[in-house]
Amino acid sequence: MDYEYPFENDWSMEEIVTVISFYNCIEKAYEEGIARDELMDGYREFKKVVDSKALEKQLDQRFKEASSYSIYETMKQAKENDYIRMKL
Known part of the structure:
Protein backbone atom coordinates (compact mmCIF):
# COMPACT_ATOMS: atom_id res chain seq x y z
CA MET A 1 0.00 0.00 0.00
CA ASP A 2 1.29 3.34 -0.98
CA TYR A 3 -1.00 5.79 0.75
CA GLU A 4 -1.34 7.64 4.03
CA TYR A 5 -3.99 6.86 6.60
CA PRO A 6 -6.29 9.76 7.46
CA PHE A 7 -6.36 10.81 11.09
CA GLU A 8 -6.87 13.94 13.16
CA ASN A 9 -3.89 15.98 14.36
CA ASP A 10 -5.15 16.18 17.94
CA TRP A 11 -5.34 12.40 18.46
CA SER A 12 -2.96 10.69 20.86
CA MET A 13 -0.60 7.98 19.61
CA GLU A 14 -2.90 5.37 21.19
CA GLU A 15 -5.91 6.77 19.32
CA ILE A 16 -3.99 6.77 16.04
CA VAL A 17 -2.97 3.14 16.58
CA THR A 18 -6.61 2.21 17.31
CA VAL A 19 -7.89 3.89 14.15
CA ILE A 20 -5.12 2.41 11.99
CA SER A 21 -5.94 -1.02 13.40
CA PHE A 22 -9.52 -0.54 12.17
CA TYR A 23 -8.29 0.63 8.76
CA ASN A 24 -6.29 -2.61 8.66
CA CYS A 25 -9.52 -4.54 9.21
CA ILE A 26 -11.11 -2.74 6.25
CA ARG A 62 -10.57 10.44 2.91
CA PHE A 63 -9.72 6.75 3.37
CA LYS A 64 -11.64 5.83 0.22
CA GLU A 65 -9.87 8.55 -1.79
CA ALA A 66 -6.50 7.26 -0.59
CA SER A 67 -7.11 3.50 -0.80
CA SER A 68 -10.31 2.90 -2.84
CA TYR A 69 -11.64 0.98 0.20
CA SER A 70 -14.99 2.03 1.71
CA ILE A 71 -15.61 1.83 5.44
CA TYR A 72 -19.33 2.43 4.86
CA GLU A 73 -19.74 -0.33 2.27
CA THR A 74 -17.73 -2.78 4.36
CA MET A 75 -19.77 -2.12 7.49
CA LYS A 76 -22.96 -2.43 5.44
CA GLN A 77 -21.86 -5.92 4.37
CA ALA A 78 -21.08 -6.79 7.99
CA LYS A 79 -24.76 -6.33 8.87
CA GLU A 80 -25.71 -9.05 6.38
CA ASN A 81 -22.83 -11.55 6.43
CA ASP A 82 -20.76 -13.53 8.91
CA TYR A 83 -17.71 -13.29 6.64
CA ILE A 84 -16.94 -10.18 4.62
CA ARG A 85 -15.00 -10.33 1.35
CA MET A 86 -15.21 -7.01 -0.44
CA LYS A 87 -14.54 -6.34 -4.13
CA LEU A 88 -13.45 -3.09 -5.70
Missing part, protein backbone atom coordinates in the same frame (compact mmCIF):
# COMPACT_ATOMS: atom_id res chain seq x y z
CA GLU A 27 -8.06 -3.52 4.12
CA LYS A 28 -8.26 -7.15 5.18
CA ALA A 29 -11.93 -7.28 4.13
CA TYR A 30 -10.90 -6.24 0.62
CA GLU A 31 -7.64 -8.13 0.31
CA GLU A 32 -8.37 -11.51 1.89
CA GLY A 33 -11.67 -11.41 3.76
CA ILE A 34 -12.47 -10.99 7.44
CA ALA A 35 -14.85 -12.51 9.98
CA ARG A 36 -17.64 -10.20 11.08
CA ASP A 37 -16.66 -10.57 14.76
CA GLU A 38 -13.10 -9.39 14.07
CA LEU A 39 -14.36 -6.45 12.00
CA MET A 40 -16.94 -5.47 14.62
CA ASP A 41 -14.34 -5.61 17.40
CA GLY A 42 -12.19 -3.20 15.40
CA TYR A 43 -15.17 -0.97 14.70
CA ARG A 44 -16.16 -0.78 18.39
CA GLU A 45 -12.65 0.40 19.27
CA PHE A 46 -12.66 2.83 16.33
CA LYS A 47 -15.95 4.34 17.58
CA LYS A 48 -14.35 5.04 20.97
CA VAL A 49 -12.01 7.43 19.16
CA VAL A 50 -14.36 8.58 16.38
CA ASP A 51 -17.60 9.14 18.26
CA SER A 52 -19.09 11.58 15.75
CA LYS A 53 -20.96 10.32 12.68
CA ALA A 54 -19.81 13.41 10.75
CA LEU A 55 -16.14 12.70 11.48
CA GLU A 56 -16.64 9.04 10.62
CA LYS A 57 -18.05 10.05 7.22
CA GLN A 58 -15.14 12.46 6.63
CA LEU A 59 -12.58 9.78 7.50
CA ASP A 60 -14.39 7.26 5.29
CA GLN A 61 -14.26 9.67 2.36
Whole structure:
Protein backbone atom coordinates (compact mmCIF):
# COMPACT_ATOMS: atom_id res chain seq x y z
CA MET A 1 0.00 0.00 0.00
CA ASP A 2 1.29 3.34 -0.98
CA TYR A 3 -1.00 5.79 0.75
CA GLU A 4 -1.34 7.64 4.03
CA TYR A 5 -3.99 6.86 6.60
CA PRO A 6 -6.29 9.76 7.46
CA PHE A 7 -6.36 10.81 11.09
CA GLU A 8 -6.87 13.94 13.16
CA ASN A 9 -3.89 15.98 14.36
CA ASP A 10 -5.15 16.18 17.94
CA TRP A 11 -5.34 12.40 18.46
CA SER A 12 -2.96 10.69 20.86
CA MET A 13 -0.60 7.98 19.61
CA GLU A 14 -2.90 5.37 21.19
CA GLU A 15 -5.91 6.77 19.32
CA ILE A 16 -3.99 6.77 16.04
CA VAL A 17 -2.97 3.14 16.58
CA THR A 18 -6.61 2.21 17.31
CA VAL A 19 -7.89 3.89 14.15
CA ILE A 20 -5.12 2.41 11.99
CA SER A 21 -5.94 -1.02 13.40
CA PHE A 22 -9.52 -0.54 12.17
CA TYR A 23 -8.29 0.63 8.76
CA ASN A 24 -6.29 -2.61 8.66
CA CYS A 25 -9.52 -4.54 9.21
CA ILE A 26 -11.11 -2.74 6.25
CA GLU A 27 -8.06 -3.52 4.12
CA LYS A 28 -8.26 -7.15 5.18
CA ALA A 29 -11.93 -7.28 4.13
CA TYR A 30 -10.90 -6.24 0.62
CA GLU A 31 -7.64 -8.13 0.31
CA GLU A 32 -8.37 -11.51 1.89
CA GLY A 33 -11.67 -11.41 3.76
CA ILE A 34 -12.47 -10.99 7.44
CA ALA A 35 -14.85 -12.51 9.98
CA ARG A 36 -17.64 -10.20 11.08
CA ASP A 37 -16.66 -10.57 14.76
CA GLU A 38 -13.10 -9.39 14.07
CA LEU A 39 -14.36 -6.45 12.00
CA MET A 40 -16.94 -5.47 14.62
CA ASP A 41 -14.34 -5.61 17.40
CA GLY A 42 -12.19 -3.20 15.40
CA TYR A 43 -15.17 -0.97 14.70
CA ARG A 44 -16.16 -0.78 18.39
CA GLU A 45 -12.65 0.40 19.27
CA PHE A 46 -12.66 2.83 16.33
CA LYS A 47 -15.95 4.34 17.58
CA LYS A 48 -14.35 5.04 20.97
CA VAL A 49 -12.01 7.43 19.16
CA VAL A 50 -14.36 8.58 16.38
CA ASP A 51 -17.60 9.14 18.26
CA SER A 52 -19.09 11.58 15.75
CA LYS A 53 -20.96 10.32 12.68
CA ALA A 54 -19.81 13.41 10.75
CA LEU A 55 -16.14 12.70 11.48
CA GLU A 56 -16.64 9.04 10.62
CA LYS A 57 -18.05 10.05 7.22
CA GLN A 58 -15.14 12.46 6.63
CA LEU A 59 -12.58 9.78 7.50
CA ASP A 60 -14.39 7.26 5.29
CA GLN A 61 -14.26 9.67 2.36
CA ARG A 62 -10.57 10.44 2.91
CA PHE A 63 -9.72 6.75 3.37
CA LYS A 64 -11.64 5.83 0.22
CA GLU A 65 -9.87 8.55 -1.79
CA ALA A 66 -6.50 7.26 -0.59
CA SER A 67 -7.11 3.50 -0.80
CA SER A 68 -10.31 2.90 -2.84
CA TYR A 69 -11.64 0.98 0.20
CA SER A 70 -14.99 2.03 1.71
CA ILE A 71 -15.61 1.83 5.44
CA TYR A 72 -19.33 2.43 4.86
CA GLU A 73 -19.74 -0.33 2.27
CA THR A 74 -17.73 -2.78 4.36
CA MET A 75 -19.77 -2.12 7.49
CA LYS A 76 -22.96 -2.43 5.44
CA GLN A 77 -21.86 -5.92 4.37
CA ALA A 78 -21.08 -6.79 7.99
CA LYS A 79 -24.76 -6.33 8.87
CA GLU A 80 -25.71 -9.05 6.38
CA ASN A 81 -22.83 -11.55 6.43
CA ASP A 82 -20.76 -13.53 8.91
CA TYR A 83 -17.71 -13.29 6.64
CA ILE A 84 -16.94 -10.18 4.62
CA ARG A 85 -15.00 -10.33 1.35
CA MET A 86 -15.21 -7.01 -0.44
CA LYS A 87 -14.54 -6.34 -4.13
CA LEU A 88 -13.45 -3.09 -5.70
